Amino acid sequence: xxxxxxKDFLLEAQRRMVRIRLFDERASKMVKRGQIPGTVxxxxxxxxxxxxxxxxxxxxxxxxxxxxxxxxxxGKGSPLSPLMAELVGKATGVCxxxxxxxxxxxxxxxxxGESGIVGSSIPIATGAALSSKVLNNGKVALAFFGDGAANQxxxxxxxxxxxxxxxxxxxxxxxxxxxxxxxxxxxxxGVIASRAAGFDIPxxxxxxxxxxxxxxxxxxxxVDRARSGEGPSLIEVITYRFNExxxxxxxxVDYRDQEEKAKWLAKDPIVLFRDYLIKEGIANAxxxxxLYAAVEAEVEEAxxxxxxxxxxxxxxxxxxxxxxxxxxxx
Amino acid sequence: MKSVMSYLGAIGAAQREAMDAxxxxxxxxxxxxxxxxxxxxxxxxxxxEGDFLQRYGKNRIRNTPISEEVIxxxxxxxxxxxxxxxxxxxxSSFTYLAMDQFVNQIAKNRFMFGGQASIPVxxxxxxxxxxxxxxxxxxxxxxxxxxxxxxxxITPASPxxxxxxxxxxxxxxxxxxxxxxxxxxxxxxxxxxxxxxxxLGVGRTLREGSDITIVAISGAVPEAVAAADELAKxxxxxxxxxxxxxxxxxxxxxxxxxxxxxxxxxxxxxxQTCSAAAEISALVAEHAWDSLKAPIKRVTTPDxxxxxxxxxxxxxxxxxxxxxxxxxxxxxxxxxx
Numbered sequence: 008x009x010x011x012x013x014k015d016f017l018l019e020a021q022r023r024m025v026r027i028r029l030f031d032e033r034a035s036k037m038v039k040r041g042q043i044p045g046t047v048x049x050x051x052x053x054x055x056x057x058x059x060x061x062x063x064x065x066x067x068x069x070x071x072x073x074x075x076x077x078x079x080x081x082g083k084g085s086p087l088s089p090l091m092a093e094l095v096g097k098a099t100g101v102c103x104x105x106x107x108x109x110x111x112x113x114x115x116x117x118x119x120g121e122s123g124i125v126g127s128s129i130p131i132a133t134g135a136a137l138s139s140k141v142l143n144n145g146k147v148a149l150a151f152f153g154d155g156a157a158n159q160x161x162x163x164x165x166x167x168x169x170x171x172x173x174x175x176x177x178x179x180x181x182x183x184x185x186x187x188x189x190x191x192x193x194x195x196x197g198v199i200a201s202r203a204a205g206f207d208i209p210x211x212x213x214x215x216x217x218x219x220x221x222x223x224x225x226x227x228x229x230v231d232r233a234r235s236g237e238g239p240s241l242i243e244v245i246t247y248r249f250n251e252x253x254x255x256x257x258x259x260v261d262y263r264d265q266e267e268k269a270k271w272l273a274k275d276p277i278v279l280f281r282d283y284l285i286k287e288g289i290a291n292a293x294x295x296x297x298l299y300a301a302v303e304a305e306v307e308e309a310x311x312x313x314x315x316x317x318x319x320x321x322x323x324x325x326x327x328x329x330x331x332x333x334x335x336x337x
Numbered sequence: 338m339k340s341v342m343s344y345l346g347a348i349g350a351a352q353r354e355a356m357d358a359x360x361x362x363x364x365x366x367x368x369x370x371x372x373x374x375x376x377x378x379x380x381x382x383x384x385x386e387g388d389f390l391q392r393y394g395k396n397r398i399r400n401t402p403i404s405e406e407v408i409x410x411x412x413x414x415x416x417x418x419x420x421x422x423x424x425x426x427x428x429s430s431f432t433y434l435a436m437d438q439f440v441n442q443i444a445k446n447r448f449m450f451g452g453q454a455s456i457p458v459x460x461x462x463x464x465x466x467x468x469x470x471x472x473x474x475x476x477x478x479x480x481x482x483x484x485x486x487x488x489x490x491i492t493p494a495s496p497x498x499x500x501x502x503x504x505x506x507x508x509x510x511x512x513x514x515x516x517x518x519x520x521x522x523x524x525x526x527x528x529x530x531x532x533x534x535x536x537l538g539v540g541r542t543l544r545e546g547s548d549i550t551i552v553a554i555s556g557a558v559p560e561a562v563a564a565a566d567e568l569a570k571x572x573x574x575x576x577x578x579x580x581x582x583x584x585x586x587x588x589x590x591x592x593x594x595x596x597x598x599x600x601x602x603x604x605x606x607x608x609q610t611c612s613a614a615a616e617i618s619a620l621v622a623e624h625a626w627d628s629l630k631a632p633i634k635r636v637t638t639p640d641x642x643x644x645x646x647x648x649x650x651x652x653x654x655x656x657x658x659x660x661x662x663x664x665x666x667x668x669x670x671x672x673x674x
Contacts, residue, residue, distance in 0.1 A: 102453070104451075114450070114454070119414070120450050130410020131413060131417065134416070135415065137414070140396075141397065161406045161410065167404065167407075168407050172399070326448075327448050328447070329489070333538055335585075
C-alpha cells in the first residue's frame with residue numbers, strides 16, 4: 008500500500024463509490040416516476056472502475072466522459088446538487104439546464120464534459136494534454152470511453168498523436184462487455200489493450216475492474232508516467248453494468264444470460280471494498296454505515312434541491328452560444 | 338507604415354503578430370514546420386530565415402499527422418484548457434473528416450456546458466477552386482458551417498481584410514473558421530504593417546452606387562468589382578458590398594445598401610442550394626421587401642460537382658460577366674451582344 012493510501016483516502020474512495028451508487032439509484036427512480044425527462048445511463052456496478060481512475064488523478068487534472076457519465080464528475084469530487092438539478096433541467100444545474108444527463112460537465116473539478124457521441128470526447132482529452140504539454144503545467148488528462156468507442160477511429164488518431172508528441176493523457180477503456188446489446192467480442196478484433204503496442208505505448212488490461220485498488224494502481228502508474236513526461240497509456244478495465252443500457256429500456260431479447268449476470272452481481276464493487284476495509288482493520292462496520300447514511304442524506308438533499316430549483320428562463324435561446332453574443336436577425 | 342503584401346503574406350503577418358503578442362497562440366497542422374503553404378514564414382521564401390519554426394520553436398509550431406479528427410478535436414480541447422491554437426487544415430474539403438468535432442464538440446461545448454467552456458481557436462482552410470484540382474479539392478464549404486450555431490465564419494477577400502480579420506479571429510474567445518480563397522492568393526495590395534483588427538460582423542463597401550447592390554462573397558468580390566466597373570461604363574451605378582464575415586453577418590450593412598438601391602444581386606462561389614447567397618436573399622426578402630423594386634438574383638455555382646477539365650470548370654463560378662449580366666437582367670437593360 009503506497010503512503011497515499013491512508014485511511015482517509017480509502018474511506019474517501021468508498022464514499023465516492025457510494026455517492027455514485029446512490030445518486031444513480033435515485034436518478035433511476037426519478038426516470039421511472041417521470042421526474043427526469045428522457046432517460047439516463049447509470050454507472051451502477053462500475054463504481055470501482057470510475058473512482059479508481061478518478062482518484063489516481065489529482066484535483067487539478069482533466070477528464071472527459073461519455074454517455075454513461077454521472078459517475079465521472081462524482082468520482083472527481085463534484086457536489087451532487089448541481090448534477091441532480093441538471094438531470095431535471097433546472098437553472099441551478101451544473102450546465103444551467105442546457106446539457107442534461109448526457110452532457111454533464113463540471114470544470115471546477117477538471118471534468119471537461121461528457122459526450123453523447125460515442126468516442127467524440129477522446130480528442131478533447133488529447134487536446135487538454137496538449138495544452139498541459141505546451142504550457143508545461145504538469146497536468147494530466149484522462150479520457151473515459153467504453154468498449155464500443157474503442158472501435159472509433161478517433162481513438163487511434165488520438166493515440167498516435169499523443170504517442171508521437173508524448174502527451175500526458177490516459178486512454179481509459181471501460182469495457183463493460185456490451186455496446187448496448189452487442190457483445191464486445193463479436194465486434195472487436197483482438198484485445199483492446201493490445202492495440203497500444205502498435206503505437207509503442209503501454210497497454211494494460213485490468214481484469215478485475217470491480218476492485219478499486221487494482222484499478223487505482225494501474226491508473227496511478229500511468230498518471231505518474233504521464234506526469235513525468237513519458238507520454239500516454241491505454242488502460243482497459245473489465246467491468247459490468249448492473250442495470251440495463253439505459254433506464255426504462257425494455258428489449259424483447261435478453262442479450263445477457265442469467266448465469267453471467269449473477270456472476271457479476273456477486274462482484275459488487277462497493278460490497279467488495281467494504282469487506283476489504285473491515286477485513287484489513289481499516290474501518291469498522293459502524294463507520295461504514297455512518298458513511299453510507301451521510302451519503303443517503305446528501306443524495307436526498309440533492310433531490311430536494313433539484314425539485315425546489317426553478318426552471319431556466321426561456322427568453323434567451325442564445326445564452327452562452329458565444330462568449331461575445333451578436334444580434335440575430337430572426 | 339504600409340507595404341505591399343500578398344493575400345498569403347498578409348495571413349502570415351497576422352499569424353506572426355499573434356504569435357509575438359501571446360505565448361498561448363500555437364500553430365498546428367500538416368506541413369506547417371516547412372512553411373509549405375507560405376503562411377508560417379511571414380511571406381518570405383520557404384525555409385528562409387524568419388520561418389516560424391526557427392522563430393517560435395517546436396513547442397509552438399507543430400507538424401501533425403494526417404488525422405483531421407484529432408487535429409481539430411485536440412485543438413478544441415487545448416483551447417478549452419488555456420491555449421489559443423491556430424489550426425492549418427490546408428484544403429477546406431479536409432474539414433469534413435473532422436465534422437463530428439466541429440459540429441458536436443466545438444460548436445456545442447460552450448452552450449451545452451452552460452458557459453463553462455470558452456473555445457478560442459481558429460481553423461484555417463483554403464478553397465482550391467478554379468485551379469483544376471478536381472472535385473475533391475475545389476469545395477467552397479462555408480455554407481454548411483453557417484448552419485451550425487456556435488461557430489463564427491470569415492471569408493476575407495483581400496490581403497488587408499485577411500490580416501485584420503484573422504487577427505480578430507485569433508483574439509476572439511469563440512471558435513472561428515476562416516475560409517481562404519486560393520484564386521485570391523496572388524492578389525497584392527498595400528497593407529498596414531502595424532497591428533490592426535477588423536471586427537467580426539462588419540462588412541465593407543467597395544464601390545458606392547445607387548442603381549443596384551451587388552453583395553459578393555470571398556473570391557466573387559473582385560469579380561463583382563470588375564462587373565461594377567463594366568456596368569459603370571454603361572451608365573449603371575452598382576454598389577458592391579462584401580460582408581467579410583458570414584457569421585455574424587453584417588445584415589444591417591446589406592439592408593442599408595438595398596434600401597438605397599432597391600435591387601440586389603448576390604454573388605457567391607458556393608453551390609446555390611442553402612448557400613450564403615440563399616441566406617442573404619432570404620434575409621433581404623423578409624426584412625427589406627418594401628425597398629425592393631425587382632426580384633433578387635443569385636449568381637452562384639450550379640448544384641453539381643466540380644469537373645477537372647479546364648474547359649469545363651472555369652464557367653461554373655460567378656465571374657464579372659455573369660454578375661454584370663444578372664445586374665442588367667434585374668434592371669431590364671439589354672445585354673451587350
